Amino acid sequence: MEAENMYEIFKARAEGVGAEVHRFGTRGETVDFILPFLRKAGVTDAPGCFAVWADCPFLGGLDQQALLEFPGLGFEVSRELAAQARVGISQMEWALADTGSLVQDQSAVEQRLVSTLPSIHIALVAAGNILDGKSALFARINPSTSRYIAFITGPSRTADIERVLTIGVHGPERLIIIFVDELEGKKR
Amino acid sequence: MKKEFKASIIKAVNDANLTGALGKFSEAYKVNRAKAYQGIDFEALRTAIAGIKSNAADDLDALAENFKKNAEALGAKVFRTRDPQQVKQYILKVAREGGVKSVVKSKSMATEEIHLNPFLLENGISVAETDLGEWIIQLAGQTPSHMVMPAIHMTKEEVADLFSKEVDERLSSDIPRLVKVARNELRPKFLAADMGISGANIAVAETGSIVLVTNEGNARLVTTLPRIHIALVGVEKLVEQFESVIPILEALPRSATAQLLTSYVSIISGPTQNDDGTPKELHIILMDNRRTEMARDPKFKQALQCIRCGSCLNVCPIFRLVGGHVFGGIYTGGIGTILTAWFDELQKSEDIQGLCIQCGNCTQVCPGKLNIPEMIMEIRRRLVLEKGQPLVQKAIFGVVNNRKLFHTMLRAASLAGKPFTSGKFIRHLPLFLSDLTDGRSLPAIAVEPFRDSFRKIKQPELGEKVAFYAGCLIDFAYPEMGVALVKLLNKAGFEVTFPEAQTCCGAPALYNGAYEVAAQNAVDNIQVLLEKEVTYVVSACPTCTVGLTHEFIKTLETLGQTQWLPQAKKLSEKTLDFSTLVKKLVDEGRLSFKEGELLGKVTYHDSCHLKRTLNVFKEPRELLEKAGYQVTEMFECDMCCGMGGSYSMKLPEISAPILRNKLKNIKDTGAPIVAMDCPGCVMQIRGGFDQDDSQVKVQHTVQLLVDRLKD
Numbered sequence: 009m010e011a012e013n014m015y016e017i018f019k020a021r022a023e024g025v026g027a028e029v030h031r032f033g034t035r036g037e038t039v040d041f042i043l044p045f046l047r048k049a050g051v052t053d054a055p056g057c058f059a060v061w062a063d064c065p066f067l068g069g070l071d072q073q074a075l076l077e078f079p080g081l082g083f084e085v086s087r088e089l090a091a092q093a094r095v096g097i098s099q100m101e102w103a104l105a106d107t108g109s110l111v112q113d114q115s116a117v118e119q120r121l122v123s124t125l126p127s128i129h130i131a132l133v134a135a136g137n138i139l140d141g142k143s144a145l146f147a148r149i150n151p152s153t154s155r156y157i158a159f160i161t162g163p164s165r166t167a168d169i170e171r172v173l174t175i176g177v178h179g180p181e182r183l184i185i186i187f188v189d190e191l192e193g194k195k196r
Numbered sequence: 197m198k199k200e201f202k203a204s205i206i207k208a209v210n211d212a213n214l215t216g217a218l219g220k221f222s223e224a225y226k227v228n229r230a231k232a233y234q235g236i237d238f239e240a241l242r243t244a245i246a247g248i249k250s251n252a253a254d255d256l257d258a259l260a261e262n263f264k265k266n267a268e269a270l271g272a273k274v275f276r277t278r279d280p281q282q283v284k285q286y287i288l289k290v291a292r293e294g295g296v297k298s299v300v301k302s303k304s305m306a307t308e309e310i311h312l313n314p315f316l317l318e319n320g321i322s323v324a325e326t327d328l329g330e331w332i333i334q335l336a337g338q339t340p341s342h343m344v345m346p347a348i349h350m351t352k353e354e355v356a357d358l359f360s361k362e363v364d365e366r367l368s369s370d371i372p373r374l375v376k377v378a379r380n381e382l383r384p385k386f387l388a389a390d391m392g393i394s395g396a397n398i399a400v401a402e403t404g405s406i407v408l409v410t411n412e413g414n415a416r417l418v419t420t421l422p423r424i425h426i427a428l429v430g431v432e433k434l435v436e437q438f439e440s441v442i443p444i445l446e447a448l449p450r451s452a453t454a455q456l457l458t459s460y461v462s463i464i465s466g467p468t469q470n471d472d473g474t475p476k477e478l479h480i481i482l483m484d485n486r487r488t489e490m491a492r493d494p495k496f497k498q499a500l501q502c503i504r505c506g507s508c509l510n511v512c513p514i515f516r517l518v519g520g521h522v523f524g525g526i527y528t529g530g531i532g533t534i535l536t537a538w539f540d541e542l543q544k545s546e547d548i549q550g551l552c553i554q555c556g557n558c559t560q561v562c563p564g565k566l567n568i569p570e571m572i573m574e575i576r577r578r579l580v581l582e583k584g585q586p587l588v589q590k591a592i593f594g595v596v597n598n599r600k601l602f603h604t605m606l607r608a609a610s611l612a613g614k615p616f617t618s619g620k621f622i623r624h625l626p627l628f629l630s631d632l633t634d635g636r637s638l639p640a641i642a643v644e645p646f647r648d649s650f651r652k653i654k655q656p657e658l659g660e661k662v663a664f665y666a667g668c669l670i671d672f673a674y675p676e677m678g679v680a681l682v683k684l685l686n687k688a689g690f691e692v693t694f695p696e697a698q699t700c701c702g703a704p705a706l707y708n709g710a711y712e713v714a715a716q717n718a719v720d721n722i723q724v725l726l727e728k729e730v731t732y733v734v735s736a737c738p739t740c741t742v743g744l745t746h747e748f749i750k751t752l753e754t755l756g757q758t759q760w761l762p763q764a765k766k767l768s769e770k771t772l773d774f775s776t777l778v779k780k781l782v783d784e785g786r787l788s789f790k791e792g793e794l795l796g797k798v799t800y801h802d803s804c805h806l807k808r809t810l811n812v813f814k815e816p817r818e819l820l821e822k823a824g825y826q827v828t829e830m831f832e833c834d835m836c837c838g839m840g841g842s843y844s845m846k847l848p849e850i851s852a853p854i855l856r857n858k859l860k861n862i863k864d865t866g867a868p869i870v871a872m873d874c875p876g877c878v879m880q881i882r883g884g885f886d887q888d889d890s891q892v893k894v895q896h897t898v899q900l901l902v903d904r905l906k907d
Contacts, residue, residue: 021456087421087471091387107457117471120420124413142442151403151438151465155270156419159461164413166375167453168329168345170352171221174375177328178382179413179459 014105014138015187021108022185025162026175031135031187035070038188042130043078045184046095049128053080055092060085062122064099066132066191085118087125096122096180099132100160102148103187106141109161110185113154123160129180131160136193197846201522201547205849208518213351215517215853221348222516223832228454229507229561238563241447246565248440249432249501253491256500259401259434260482267404267480270466274404278484280310287312287393287426290479291321294424296390300382302408302415303327304395305343305504306428306483308526309539312393324385326414328378335362341520341528343506344452349519382414392418396429397448397504399482403438405465406480409448411458419462423470424477431487432500444503447563451505486538495574499534501564508558508568513836513854514551523548530558530568537575542582549575551850553843554707555836556808576709577754585710593713599699599720607645607672639673639879646675650694653682658691661730665721665771667740668700669875677875680902681736681774687905688786690731695724701743706751707841715755718748722763733767736774736898738806738874739841744771746809773806774898775815775873782822788906795824797867798900801858801881802834803874816873816897823904825869830861839880855884862892869893871900 019029032038051059059081061067067083075081082089090096098119100110110131114120123129139145149157164179175181208214252259264274275286291299299321301307313334316323325334329346333339335358340346347355352369359377360367367377394415396406406427408415419425435441441463449455467478490496509515509529520528525544527535530552537545552572559567585593646666662685670678682692702717721744725733735741745768752760772780781787798820806812813834817827838844838854858881862870870892872878882894 025455025459087387091383109457109461115468117420117469120416121471124416124420142445146439146442149463151400151405151463152270155464155466155468157463157465158416159457161457161459161461163459165411165459166328167411168327168332168347169350169355169371169374170217171345171348172352172371174372177375177379177412177414178326178386178417 011136011138014140015135017105018103018108018138021105022162023108025108026165027108027162027183027185029185029187032189034190035066035188038066038132038186039070039075041186042097045130046078046081049095051078051080051095056094058082058089058093059095059097060090060093060122060126061097062116062118064132066099066188085121087121090118090121090125093122093126095128095130096126097130097132098122101133101137102145103133103138103185104141104145105138107161109159111145111149111157111159113149113156114158115155120156120158123158124179127176127180128182128184129160130184130186132191133185133187134191134193135187135189136191197547197550202849204522204524205518205847208522209849209853211349211519214349214519217348217351218516218519222510225454225510229450229510232450232454232456236446236450241443242563242565244443245447245503245563246501248435248443249503249564250497252434252436253432253497253500256431256434256484256488256491259436260431262401262436263399263404263434263482265404266402267466270404271475272404272466272478272480274480274482276482276484278488280483280485283310283428283481283483284312284315286479286481287316288319290424290426290477291316291391294390294477296321296424298322298324298385298389299391299393300324300326300386300389300418300422301330301393302395302410302418303330303346304393304428305526306395306430307393308340309430309485310483312428324382324389326382326386326412326418327410328375328412331378331382332358335359339521339526342509343504343528343532345506349521386417386421389422391424391426392422393426393428394418396427396433398435398441398444399429399433399480400438400441401434401436403465405438405463407441407445408460408462408464409445409458410460411453411455413460416460416462419464421471423474424479425467426479426481427464428481428483431482431484432502434482448503448505451503451507451561451563490538496534496538496571498564498566499531499538499571501566502531503564505563507561507563508566511557511561513555513557513838514553514850517850517853518551522551530572531566534568534571534575542575542578545575546579549579550846553836553838553840555804555840557836560808573707573709576707577711580709580711585708593705593708593710597713597716599697602700639883641672642675644675646671646678647694647696649675649679650682653679655691655693656686658689660690661693661728662690663693663695663725663728663730663733665698665701665725665733665735665740665744666694667735667737667875669879670736674875674878674896677736677896677898680896680898681734684778684787684898684902684905685734687907688781693728693730695727697724701740702747702751703739703743704841706747707843711751711755714747714751715757718743718751718764719757719760722748722760722767725767726763730770732777733771734774734777735771736873736896737876738773738803738810739876741771741773742805742809744768773810773812773873775806775819776810776812778819778901779815782819789823789904790906793824794826795904796826797828797865798825798869798871799828799830799862799865799867800833801830801837801862801870801872801877803872803877804836806873807834812873816871819901820871820897823901825900828865828867830865832857832861837877837880839876841876844880855880859884859888859890863890867892869895869900871895871897873897
């Protein structure tokens with residue numbers, strides 16, 4: 009499948025399950041989107057309003073000190089901080105076009121903390137890492153080296169009360185997916 | 197049938213909340229599921245899954261050992277046991293050694309199966325279910341009513357009451373608000389818990405991985421926050437290869453909830469680090485609890501192909517009326533009946549196995565290719581072997597097995613029934629010596645059975661012969677259908693023979709587990725129908741046709757009466773159902789319809805055996821169109837009418853509402869005629885409309901076609 013085509017399919021499928029999908033050329037443009045987003049989401053340095061950003065390739069080559077000037081945003085991730093965070097940011101490695109899913113080796117616990125506990129999860133993805141679907145993915149993941157492979161498809165949901173679809177039970181109620189063209193894709 | 201069981205059924209079918217929620221869900225499910233499978237070759241997918249799971253079931257012991265080796269190499273502790281008691285003791289030991297005070301659980305049917313929660317509570321360990329539906333039923337002190345949607349039987353008002361008590365505040369029944377309450381109440385429990393207990397949807401032997409498929413995100417928290425994680429896994433979840441995860445992940449969410457993929461899938465291979473830097477303690481318990489025994493039983497091995505999606509429940513005409521609680525156990529619906537018979541004991545399934553009407557809907561959607569109705573029939577057979585036939589049934593089948601006596605009684609019934617006859621219906625049909633009718637009139641036994649009418653129809657002496665197998669209903673209740681069929685076949689240039697010694701097809705006995713009786717019926721009919729050389733054997737009753745083409749062989753095989761098999765197969769090859777034969781004759785130019793007349797709308801009801809065993813549904817529609825009718829489809833045209841042979845007499849509480857739905861769907865089309873190929877369905881639906889005072893005409897297709905043929 010062609011790259012542009014796959015992006016469109018991914019976007020349609022992910023939006024179909026309630027995710028929000030954006031795409032930017034560079035890290036800089038992405039940061040320019042994220043910071044106002046955090047402000048609007050009410051991120052501050054008060055407990056319950058933090059933003060936690062887990063270590064990821066996206067942060068390499070960025071002026072992290074400058075980002076830390078944003079009140080409430082931090083790169084230190086613990087259960088306490090993540091539990092008091094409104095927004096969690098992490099990078100996910102793969103995107104699957106056919107189901108609108110994101111996949112990442114989340115063996116490192118902070119990757120899971122920032123994507124489970126806060127009510128908003130911002131997921132950064134290299135635009136070159138969109139795959140057709142599970143078969144292409146399974147050729148690229150390896151459970152003998154990745155202990156916790158996580159698939160995320162849209163926000164947390166339930167239909168356990170009267171079959172009414174309701175968003176945000178135990179996980180994030182919003183999933184913001186940002187594709188970044190500049191990020192190096194690993195897709196071979 | 198036990199009184200309490202009947203009472204639970206009556207309670208369930210009269211629970212408007214339950215039947216409303218389930219009914220709406222099951223109607224929407226069919227549409228959404230189809231959408232989710234768009235662009236996917238479902239047959240190929242389920243064949244792949246059935247193959248993977250069946251191979252796994254061939255050697256569960258080796259797979260489990262391989263899983264243990266590989267998971268332990270990654271640092272997990274793996275405990276294998278056959279015994280649910282040992283599972284509980286192991287979990288308690290781990291909890292004690294780890295100083296565990298509180299446990300959070302994500303959804304696991306295996307833990308429900310062994311009643312883990314009360315055990316942990318008795319031992320002073322607090323347990324919180326965190327799946328919203330499971331938490332609701334935990335607060336309510338109930339058991340799940342559906343495998344995937346445990347609290348589907350409850351209304352938002354009931355949930356609001358429960359939650360109000362829990363948080364000590366009066367809550368409204370606003371669903372998003374209730375979900376928020378659950379999030380806020382459970383979050384501290386997640387953060388404080390010392391141990392997380394999960395199940396697993398798949399366990400991969402070659403990598404020692406477990407796969408968890410969830411929507412709420414609770415399994416991610418359960419496997420991340422507490423320092424100890426125990427996964428309880430039934431050995432039927434094992435697959436050999438990592439790649440096998442792909443097809444199961446394709447099918448499970450689509451079949452379970454009509455999603456392309458659930459919100460979360462986690463593949464865990466060995467322990468990870470906790471957030472305080474300590475290594476997580478990961479225990480995986482592989483529980484057998486009779487699964488290996490099941491795998492060795494040729495009739496039940498296929499049950500291990502189940503991926504627990506619950507789609508069999510979602511399409512079941514019975515489940516959507518009664519819900520899960522009447523099943524009495526943890527596992528519900530058709531698959532639940534089978535699992536209860538094995539994981540608890542055969543006797544526990546005695547009442548619930550009778551709920552299956554054998555319509556076969558579930559066989560069409562099962563991603564593991566299980567034949568649930570067939571396994572339930574086998575449970576019936578074994579129950580009868582163990583406990584013997586109930587006395588009344590024994591008396592009936594004693595009669596059915598003696599053709600002359602049976603036919604004499606039917607003739608006698610025709611006279612005895614007379615005083616009660618009102619028009620074409622009587623209140624009590626002694627056909628199966630039952631007096632239960634509800635919402636439906638039953639036909640009078642014909643004054644002149646078909647076998648007598650047939651003698652009066654002069655048969656042309658033609659080279660080609662067709663033997664007509666009438667079956668009890670056409671012979672004794674609806675001879676006019678047989679007369680029409682003979683007329684039609686004569687027009688096509690066939691001489692029709694009616695071997696008089698033909699007897700009951702054995703379906704009533706078979707569907708009640710009386711295989712010996714059914715086998716005797718099979719042998720009698722095989723001998724009679726193959727006595728003279730004929731081109732075809734034809735039946736205008738799909739249940740009889742399935743007897744002649746499928747069940748005779750299966751019954752004889754099951755009982756090991758192999759000497760009859762070659763002839764049973766010969767009969768099977770010669771036998772055609774009415775519509776298939778007529779379609780063939782039309783295609784061959786041996787029959788054609790009068791042209792140029794528009795006969796108006798007709799709607800067609802698909803009979804279970806015709807649609808799902810014989811795969812015939814286009815043929816009757818094409819024939820009706822060719823005859824000049826305009827076929828207008830009703831909603832759920834292939835949903836069972838609730839007849840199911842003696843089912844409608846044993847469980848009229850269930851049969852009646854199924855029939856009511858069918859009548860409504862027929863009426864909603866506005867068609868003045870409903871056609872069908874099964875005299876049993878005619879009896880049910882015509883009887884329903886008779887009590888309903890409706891003008892809709894209920895006809896066997898043969899009756900609509902016969903007068904439309906060119907001479």
